[in-house]
Amino acid sequence: MAEMRYNVPNDQWPVHPEKATLEGRNKFVGFWTFLAGETVLFASLFATYLALKDQVPSQDHLVAAELYHLELAFVMTMFLLTSSLTSVFAVYHMRNNNFGKMQLWLGITVLLGAGFLALEIYEFVEYVSIGHTFRSSAFGSAFYFLIGTHGFHVIVGLIWITLLIIRNANRGLSVYTAAKVNTASLYWHFIDVVWVFIFTIVYLLGVL
Amino acid sequence: MAQVKGKKAGFGAVLWDYLTTVDHKKIAILYLIAGGFFFALGGIEAMLIRAQLAIPNNDFLSAGLFNEVITMHGTTMIFLAAMPLLFAFMNAVVPLQIGARDVAFPFLNSLGVWLFIFGGIFLNLSWFLGGAPDAGWTSYASLSIASPGHGIDFYAVGLQIAGAGTLISGINFATTIITMRAPGMTYMRMPLFTWTTLVAAILIVFAFPPLTIGVFLMIFDRMFGSNFFIVEAGGNTIIWEHLFWIFGHPEVYILILPAFGMFSEIFSVFSRKRLFGYSAMVFATVLIGFFGFMVWAHHMFTVGLGPTANAIFALATMAIAVPTGIKIFNWIATIWGGSIEFTTPMLYALAFIPSFVMGGVTGIMQAAAPADYQYHDSYFIVAHFHYVIVGGVVFALLAGLHFYWPIMTGTMLSEKLGKLEMVIFFIGFHCTFLIQHWLGLWGMPRRVFTYLDGQGYNAANMISSIGAALMAVAVIILLINIIKTLVKNEKVGRDPWGDGRTLEWSLPIPAPYYNFAQTPLIRGIDVLALEKEEGDGTIPSAGPVEPIHMPNNSFIPFMISLGLFIAGFGALYFASGKPWAIDAVADLPVRPWALYVLIAGLAITFISMGVRSWKDDLGYYITKEELEADLRELEARERGAN
Numbered sequence: 001m002a003e004m005r006y007n008v009p010n011d012q013w014p015v016h017p018e019k020a021t022l023e024g025r026n027k028f029v030g031f032w033t034f035l036a037g038e039t040v041l042f043a044s045l046f047a048t049y050l051a052l053k054d055q056v057p058s059q060d061h062l063v064a065a066e067l068y069h070l071e072l073a074f075v076m077t078m079f080l081l082t083s084s085l086t087s088v089f090a091v092y093h094m095r096n097n098n099f100g101k102m103q104l105w106l107g108i109t110v111l112l113g114a115g116f117l118a119l120e121i122y123e124f125v126e127y128v129s130i131g132h133t134f135r136s137s138a139f140g141s142a143f144y145f146l147i148g149t150h151g152f153h154v155i156v157g158l159i160w161i162t163l164l165i166i167r168n169a170n171r172g173l174s175v176y177t178a179a180k181v182n183t184a185s186l187y188w189h190f191i192d193v194v195w196v197f198i199f200t201i202v203y204l205l206g207v208l
Numbered sequence: 209m210a211q212v213k214g215k216k217a218g219f220g221a222v223l224w225d226y227l228t229t230v231d232h233k234k235i236a237i238l239y240l241i242a243g244g245f246f247f248a249l250g251g252i253e254a255m256l257i258r259a260q261l262a263i264p265n266n267d268f269l270s271a272g273l274f275n276e277v278i279t280m281h282g283t284t285m286i287f288l289a290a291m292p293l294l295f296a297f298m299n300a301v302v303p304l305q306i307g308a309r310d311v312a313f314p315f316l317n318s319l320g321v322w323l324f325i326f327g328g329i330f331l332n333l334s335w336f337l338g339g340a341p342d343a344g345w346t347s348y349a350s351l352s353i354a355s356p357g358h359g360i361d362f363y364a365v366g367l368q369i370a371g372a373g374t375l376i377s378g379i380n381f382a383t384t385i386i387t388m389r390a391p392g393m394t395y396m397r398m399p400l401f402t403w404t405t406l407v408a409a410i411l412i413v414f415a416f417p418p419l420t421i422g423v424f425l426m427i428f429d430r431m432f433g434s435n436f437f438i439v440e441a442g443g444n445t446i447i448w449e450h451l452f453w454i455f456g457h458p459e460v461y462i463l464i465l466p467a468f469g470m471f472s473e474i475f476s477v478f479s480r481k482r483l484f485g486y487s488a489m490v491f492a493t494v495l496i497g498f499f500g501f502m503v504w505a506h507h508m509f510t511v512g513l514g515p516t517a518n519a520i521f522a523l524a525t526m527a528i529a530v531p532t533g534i535k536i537f538n539w540i541a542t543i544w545g546g547s548i549e550f551t552t553p554m555l556y557a558l559a560f561i562p563s564f565v566m567g568g569v570t571g572i573m574q575a576a577a578p579a580d581y582q583y584h585d586s587y588f589i590v591a592h593f594h595y596v597i598v599g600g601v602v603f604a605l606l607a608g609l610h611f612y613w614p615i616m617t618g619t620m621l622s623e624k625l626g627k628l629e630m631v632i633f634f635i636g637f638h639c640t641f642l643i644q645h646w647l648g649l650w651g652m653p654r655r656v657f658t659y660l661d662g663q664g665y666n667a668a669n670m671i672s673s674i675g676a677a678l679m680a681v682a683v684i685i686l687l688i689n690i691i692k693t694l695v696k697n698e699k700v701g702r703d704p705w706g707d708g709r710t711l712e713w714s715l716p717i718p719a720p721y722y723n724f725a726q727t728p729l730i731r732g733i734d735v736l737a738l739e740k741e742e743g744d745g746t747i748p749s750a751g752p753v754e755p756i757h758m759p760n761n762s763f764i765p766f767m768i769s770l771g772l773f774i775a776g777f778g779a780l781y782f783a784s785g786k787p788w789a790i791d792a793v794a795d796l797p798v799r800p801w802a803l804y805v806l807i808a809g810l811a812i813t814f815i816s817m818g819v820r821s822w823k824d825d826l827g828y829y830i831t832k833e834e835l836e837a838d839l840r841e842l843e844a845r846e847r848g849a850n
């Protein structure tokens with residue numbers, strides 16, 4: 001029985017292991033399609049945010065220019081952008097069939113992502129303590145829904161990559177696990193790109 | 209592996225097989241049964257509406273109940289009947305049309321159908337749990353925020369679950385058509401039904417996320433204390449209208465494009481001719497899909513977006529008539545000079561052309577923004593969209609049911625009963641909706657539960673209700689036809705219509721679970737017709753008989769969907785009596801158990817997803833020997849039948 005071999009010997013390791021099988025190719029196309037949908041999802045969120053920006057019931061509610069700290073947002077951006085870079089390193093080592101280094105860089109990606117998340121939680125706690133909450137105004141609802149949906153994606157990405165690191169720990173690299181890692185890293189890049197837009201449209205435009 | 213192959217499998221085994229199946233042909237049956245059930249439910253609701261409106265000052269339904277019935281009629285028909293029934297045919301036909309052994313993601317295919325089924329059940333349980341949603345299928349925020357009880361929450365959560373299933377199916381079909389085509393099946397050789405499925409799938413991917421966001425805004429506002437639509441807190445209800453129609457207009461094209469695709473197949477088979485202007489048809493399909501995203505504000509002309517916005521959207525809307533017109537002329541040219549066979553599907557297809565064109569013409573009338581101030585929210589609109597949806601989509605579903613029935617069940621519906629059904633449905637349809645144009649122009653608003661005597665509406669409403677009853681008679685004839693056919697169970701062989709032109713008709717009926725024993729080689733457009741002309745109609749193979757890789761069945765999709773279904777109840781009742789919820793929900797009694805239900809439901813979903821991701825699911829192989837034995841058996845069977 002000519003079973004498909006998932007565990008390819010090192011000298012036959014393909015240049016694009018994630019697309020070496022039909023399932024891998026399907027996953028690649030399917031996930032890009034999913035990301036297209038996610039793009040529209042975030043576009044709808046941005047539109048909602050822009051429509052409701054600074055829409056507060058009365059003068060004593062804080063608005064964007066009084067709330068945002070560019071310094072914090074900048075540090076968060078650095079965390080997330082760096083984590084995108086480290087996930088590229090992970091995929092690079094995956095293509096070279098270097099399992100140990102791939103796991104290492106995935107681990108660093110998770111740590112950087114967790115750092116970003118911690119700062120985001122700090123920011124939210126700070127805002128809530130000065131009265132800017134999900135329920136305080138339409139502006140608050142729109143702000144937390146947009147940033148929170150992104151943050152939720154970060155959490156999902158962190159759990160996803162962590163589970164991959166653990167589940168693959170004693171499976172090693174195969175064209176089957178390579179496709180999984182590649183998909184997760186695509187997702188992670190997407191989260192990053194969305195954050196770039198958040199930084200520009202929410203924070204930068206917010207303080208101007 | 210877990211394939212039930214025995215002829216007389218027990219009921220339990222069959223049930224388990226369908227609960228766990230990842231085979232697109234069986235998932236098609238699931239969509240057909242569930243979609244057919246919801247179609248019947250929506251039909252009963254339609255009968256209630258027309259019974260209430262048959263005479264003036266009627267009190268058959270109370271005003272509140274009437275609002276619930278029209279809301280559930282629209283929501284059920286669009287989300288739970290029309291779309292799933294289209295998915296039934298896509299699942300049954302598209303993989304066979306492109307020479308694939310299954311869809312790209314069999315597991316997700318099963319997840320899609322179970323999410324739809326559980327979402328649909330969730331939505332409809334509202335009838336028994338304190339009242340159905342009552343703000344119309346469009347559920348405008350100004351109405352839905354004020355709606356008492358949990359009705360709107362059932363709408364919101366139910367649509368979220370079912371919508372996730374639709375999105376997943378959209379991704380699946382787009383990927384399948386891009387990656388799984390057999391050798392030689394280039395894009396410009398794909399049958400029109402495959403093309404329209406591809407464009408509709410892409411529309412789903414782009415159109416459903418705005419609905420998801422809109423519905424989340426509604427869930428948060430009603431149940432979790434946010435202020436998106438609460439004007440006093442800075443909110444804005446128009447956001448809902450935009451998000452809903454950015455989804456809603458592409459949605460009507462998600463429905464009509466596959467219908468166009470099915471009619472294209474039917475016209476060409478029963479005119480025994482190649483489809484006229486194939487590349488123009490493909491181009492028009494893509495163009496309609498593209499334009500479909502730029503016209504949503506024609507539903508909002510009276511909102512007050514301003515003359516500039518209205519003018520732009522009016523022009524964009526009128527532009528869609530161009531590619532649609534191209535299609536109409538190509539269909540006519542396909543019939544022209546053909547050797548026509550008047551089968552039931554062909555009769556529906558022929559009836560579709562004038563019926564749909566009438567809906568298109570009223571669409572263009574409404575696209576003229578100043579004129580639309582007159583038509584808007586009147587029965588004219590009701591007439592327009594029923595002409596396009598019933599005269600287009602439902603005709604296609606009924607035509608497709610007769611046309612593809614042999615592929616799906618291995619039997620053939622009675623043509624005599626089919627034609628009777630078609631004639632009665634056609635008459636009933638025009639009788640119901642033609643007169644509604646005038647009702648609208650005479651000033652009868654839509655969504656009113658009754659009207660006064662002496663306004664000149666009586667006769668027209670009675671005519672409309674009689675027409676509705678005729679359509680119900682036609683559907684009952686169809687049901688009788690189905691039952692008779694299933695009981696008789698007379699199996700048919702390959703190409704039962706005798707004039708099949710595309711790959712799906714080349715397969716034995718029923719198709720083996722792996723579809724193609726050898727990967728087919730596609731040498732041109734309408735490949736079966738081509739091979740019939742140039743030989744004996746056998747499709748050449750692209751390779752030898754080889755072991756086939758198959759996916760494993762799985763119960764996990766059912767569990768993931770069940771978890772969300774349970775979590776939905778938790779979320780809904782969690783909000784009951786909470787001070788932050790909207791007044792209508794805060795007034796309800798507190799449910800202390802709700803949080804645990806929410807957590808339990810989410811746990812079921814996430815643990816199921818975790819199991820799925822953790823285990824290696826490598827599928828299994830059908831060996832060469834098994835395949836060869838199957839082929840020999842098939843040959844013996846077909847020789848015996850001749």
Ligand code: HEM
Nearest residue numbers: 460464506507529568571572574575584585589593596597
């Ligand atoms: C030539 C093509 C079409 C044009 C120009 C057109 C135009 C319009 C316009 C301007 C309206 C809004 C009227 C108002 O509410 O004041 C409308 C409503 C509607 N159209 Fe069309 N339409 C076209 C085709 C279709 C098709 C193919 C479908 C479905 C398959 C469809 C389904 C609907 C529905 C469901 C509504 C009413 C929604 C509601 O308010 O509940 N239309 N159409």
Ligand SMILES: [Cu+2]
Nearest residue numbers: 457504506507
């Ligand atoms: Cu529209």
